[in-house]
Amino acid sequence: xxxxxxxxxxxxxxxxxxDHDPAGDRAEFLRARFDAGLAWVHFPVxxxxxxxxxxxxxxxxxxxxxxxAPDNDPRRIGIGLGMAAPTILAHGTDEQRRRWLRPLWTGExxxxxxxxxxxAGSDLAxxxxxxxxxxxxxxxxxxxxxxxMAHEAQWAILVTRTDPDVxxxxxxxxxxxxxTAAGVEVRPLRQITGEAEFNEVFLTDVRIPxxxxxxxxxxxxxxxxxxxxNERVAIGGGPIPREAGLISAISSAWRERPEVRTPGAHAELxxxxxxxxxxxxxxMRLRQQLAVGAPGPEGSAAKLAFARLNQEISGFELELLGxxxxxxxxxxxxxxxxxxxxxxxxxxxxxxxxxxxAKGNSIEGGTSEILRNIIxxxxxxxxxEIRVDKDVPWKDLAR
Amino acid sequence: MTDLLYTEVEEQLCSSxxxxxxxxxxxxxxxxxTETDQPYDRALxxxxxxxxxxxxxxxxxxxxxxxxxWREAAVVAEExxxxxxxxxxxxxxxxxxxxxxxxxxxxxxxxxASGSANGxxxxxxxxxxxxxxxxxxxxxxGRLTGAVRGVIDAAAADxxxxxxxxxxxxxVVAVDAGDVTRTAVTSLDLTRPLCDVTLDGARxxxxxxxxxxxxxxxxxxxxxxxxxxxxxxxxxxxxxxMTVDYLKxxxxxxxxxxxYQALKHRVADIWAGVSQARAVARYAxxxxxxxxxxxxxxxxxxxxxxxxxxxxxxEECLQMHGGIxxxxxxxxxxxxxxxxxxxxxxxxxxxxxxxLGRLVDLPVA
Numbered sequence: 001x002x003x004x005x006x007x008x009x010x011x012x013x014x015x016x017x018x019d020h021d022p023a024g025d026r027a028e029f030l031r032a033r034f035d036a037g038l039a040w041v042h043f044p045v046x047x048x049x050x051x052x053x054x055x056x057x058x059x060x061x062x063x064x065x066x067x068x069a070p071d072n073d074p075r076r077i078g079i080g081l082g083m084a085a086p087t088i089l090a091h092g093t094d095e096q097r098r099r100w101l102r103p104l105w106t107g108e109x110x111x112x113x114x115x116x117x118x119x120a121g122s123d124l125a126x127x128x129x130x131x132x133x134x135x136x137x138x139x140x141x142x143x144x145x146x147x148x149m150a151h152e153a154q155w156a157i158l159v160t161r162t163d164p165d166v167x168x169x170x171x172x173x174x175x176x177x178x179x180t181a182a183g184v185e186v187r188p189l190r191q192i193t194g195e196a197e198f199n200e201v202f203l204t205d206v207r208i209p210x211x212x213x214x215x216x217x218x219x220x221x222x223x224x225x226x227x228x229x230n231e232r233v234a235i236g237g238g239p240i241p242r243e244a245g246l247i248s249a250i251s252s253a254w255r256e257r258p259e260v261r262t263p264g265a266h267a268e269l270x271x272x273x274x275x276x277x278x279x280x281x282x283x284m285r286l287r288q289q290l291a292v293g294a295p296g297p298e299g300s301a302a303k304l305a306f307a308r309l310n311q312e313i314s315g316f317e318l319e320l321l322g323x324x325x326x327x328x329x330x331x332x333x334x335x336x337x338x339x340x341x342x343x344x345x346x347x348x349x350x351x352x353x354x355x356x357x358a359k360g361n362s363i364e365g366g367t368s369e370i371l372r373n374i375i376x377x378x379x380x381x382x383x384x385e386i387r388v389d390k391d392v393p394w395k396d397l398a399r
Numbered sequence: 400m401t402d403l404l405y406t407e408v409e410e411q412l413c414s415s416x417x418x419x420x421x422x423x424x425x426x427x428x429x430x431x432x433t434e435t436d437q438p439y440d441r442a443l444x445x446x447x448x449x450x451x452x453x454x455x456x457x458x459x460x461x462x463x464x465x466x467x468x469w470r471e472a473a474v475v476a477e478e479x480x481x482x483x484x485x486x487x488x489x490x491x492x493x494x495x496x497x498x499x500x501x502x503x504x505x506x507x508x509x510x511x512a513s514g515s516a517n518g519x520x521x522x523x524x525x526x527x528x529x530x531x532x533x534x535x536x537x538x539x540x541g542r543l544t545g546a547v548r549g550v551i552d553a554a555a556a557d558x559x560x561x562x563x564x565x566x567x568x569x570x571v572v573a574v575d576a577g578d579v580t581r582t583a584v585t586s587l588d589l590t591r592p593l594c595d596v597t598l599d600g601a602r603x604x605x606x607x608x609x610x611x612x613x614x615x616x617x618x619x620x621x622x623x624x625x626x627x628x629x630x631x632x633x634x635x636x637x638x639x640x641m642t643v644d645y646l647k648x649x650x651x652x653x654x655x656x657x658x659y660q661a662l663k664h665r666v667a668d669i670w671a672g673v674s675q676a677r678a679v680a681r682y683a684x685x686x687x688x689x690x691x692x693x694x695x696x697x698x699x700x701x702x703x704x705x706x707x708x709x710x711x712x713x714e715e716c717l718q719m720h721g722g723i724x725x726x727x728x729x730x731x732x733x734x735x736x737x738x739x740x741x742x743x744x745x746x747x748x749x750x751x752x753x754x755l756g757r758l759v760d761l762p763v764a
Contacts, residue, residue: 270752376663383658
C-alpha cells in the first residue's frame, strides 16, 4: 500500500468526520480517531498513525478542527505526547505499545516524568533513585522533583539506578511506573509565584513489574536520550503574529497609558521590541528549516533568547508601571494563594506573576548555562568540560 | 510566508562569490591595500561587478541587469562582509542603483548595472530612512552648491546622485564626478573610505523632483539598510569562526582556552546572536525584494538588531584573541573597524529603534 497523498488524506479525514459524530461522546470520538490512524499520522499503522511524514499532521488537524471535532487537549497531556510516547514507540515491546499509547493519546491516562532529583539537576546522570530486582519485580526507593502533573497522572516514565558499581551513565534502567501504586507519594512543590505547578514525588518500596521496563537493564541513559531529544517541536502551525508573547503586555501598556512614557523607557521598550521581533522571526525561520527537513541547532538559540527576553520584558514591565507594578496578581487582592495550575498562562496574569514565573524559563528544560555548554561543544566544537566523574563508579562519586 | 532560507540559486551565488573572494581578497591583501592610495580593489570589483554581474543583480534584464532581486544582492553583501574587501558594492550597486531605479533613471541604471560606471549617493553616511530630506545642497538656476561630509564610496564613483533642495522642493540630480570636489577622509574603516563632497555651481541632469525625489531617496536608504544587515551578518559570522578557531588552537595553562566556560559561554551567546541576525537579515532582504508593505519595518529592525550583533562579534573576536588581536598584523581590527562603521552607516541602532517606534505606533511621547 502506498502512502496517501494530501488530497487522499483529506478525503480520509472527511470520511472519518462523516462516520463519527464530532459532537458526540468525546472519548469515544478520540478512540475512534486513534484507531483510524488519524491521531499522529507519523506513527505506525495500528498505533494511531499511518506511517506518514510528520508535517502532514496539520492536514488532519485543520480538517478536523473545521468539522468542530474535539481535540485531546494537548497542553494537558504534553508530557505523554511529547516525551513518553516517542520513548515507548522507540524502546517498548509490541505489548507495551498497544497497552499504553492509545489511552495516552486520547488523554484518558495522563503521564508525568520522574527524571530530576534534588541531587541530580543539570547532571541528570548522577541520579540515585534505586531499583533493586526482586524476582519478576523491582523495588524502587528515592525522591524525584519538579514533576509536572504528578498529582493527576496515572503513569510515569522513570529513570532509576540499578547498578551503583559502574560509572554513572552505565548503571541506569528505565521503567514505566504506575502512579497509583503503593509507596508513591506526591507532594505539591510550592514555587516563588506562590502556587504549585510542580510536585515532589517520594518513592518508598514501590514495586514495579519487570514487564514495565523500557529497554535493557543498564541501558536507561540511552532510552532517556530518546525522551529528552523529543521535546515537542511545533511543525507547520500558522504564522506567529508580531507582538505575540510578553512584548504585547508592555506594548499595550505604552499605547494605553501615555503617562508612563519617558525617553529612557522608550529606548528600553524599543530595544526589547526589537529583541522580541528578532526572536519571532528566528522561530519562523526554524519552522521553515524543519519543514524542509533540515532542523538547525537554532532551537537552542531560540530557547536562550526566549528565557532572557521573558525575564527582561517582565522586569521592565514592573518598572514601567511604577507602584501599580507592585500589586501582585488580580490588582485588588494579593493572596499568594497556593493553587494547582496545570498549564502556564503568562498573559491574563499580573506583571508581578510574569516577572516571577519568567525566572523559571532559564532553569526549566535545561538551564541557560547548560544550553551554552551544549552550543559551544556540539555546535561550535569547543572542548568539553573536564569530567572528573567519567570513570568513577557511581557509588564513589563526590556528593 | 516569506522565505527566510537560502534558495538553491542563492547557495550557488554564495559559493561562486566566496570562491572568488577567497582567492582574491584574503585578509593579508586587504590589509596591505588599506595603506596604499588605492583603497578600492578595482580589479576585484571589475571581476565581481562586470564579469560575475553582481553590480546588476537586482536590476531587470531590460535595463541590462541580471533580473534577480535584492535577496541575491544581500547574499553578495554577506560574502563581502566576510572578507571586508574594499569594493563600492554598497555605494554603487545598492544605494545608487536603488535610487536610480526608483527614480526611473533607466540610462543611469543601465550604466551602473553593466559596470561601465560606478555611482554614489551624495548624502551623509549616517542618513536614516524616513528623516527629513537633506538640505546640505541647494539648486539655484540649475546649479548645485553645497558640501556633504562623509559620503560612502564617492571616491570610487563616476556618477554622483545628489539629493538637493530647489527652493523647498526636493530634487535628485545626476552629476559627473569630475564636476565636484572630492576630498578623501582618513576613515575609521580603512576598507570603506569616506569622501567629503563639495559642489560649487555644478550642473547635472535632473532625475527626480518633488515627492518622487524624496520617495526615491527613502527607497534607496531602506534598501541600503536591509542589504547592509546582510553585510553585518557575514562579518559577524566570520568573526565568530575566527574566534572559535582560535579558541581551539590557543593553549594556556596546558589546555585549549576554548575549554574555559568564561569564554565558551560568551562565544555561545555570539553564535545565538548570529543565528537570530541571519533570520532578521534574510527577512529584510526578502521584504525589499518583494516590495513588501513591511519593508520599512523590516529594514529598521534589521539595522537595530544586526548592528549590535556585528559590533559585539568583532569586539569579542578581538578580546578573545588577546594580545595578538590588538596588533595591526592580525585582521581582527579590520573587522572591528568595519563593524563599528557599519553600525553608524545608514543610521545607528538607536536611530532605527526610534524610527521603528514611529512605524509600529510606539511613540516616544
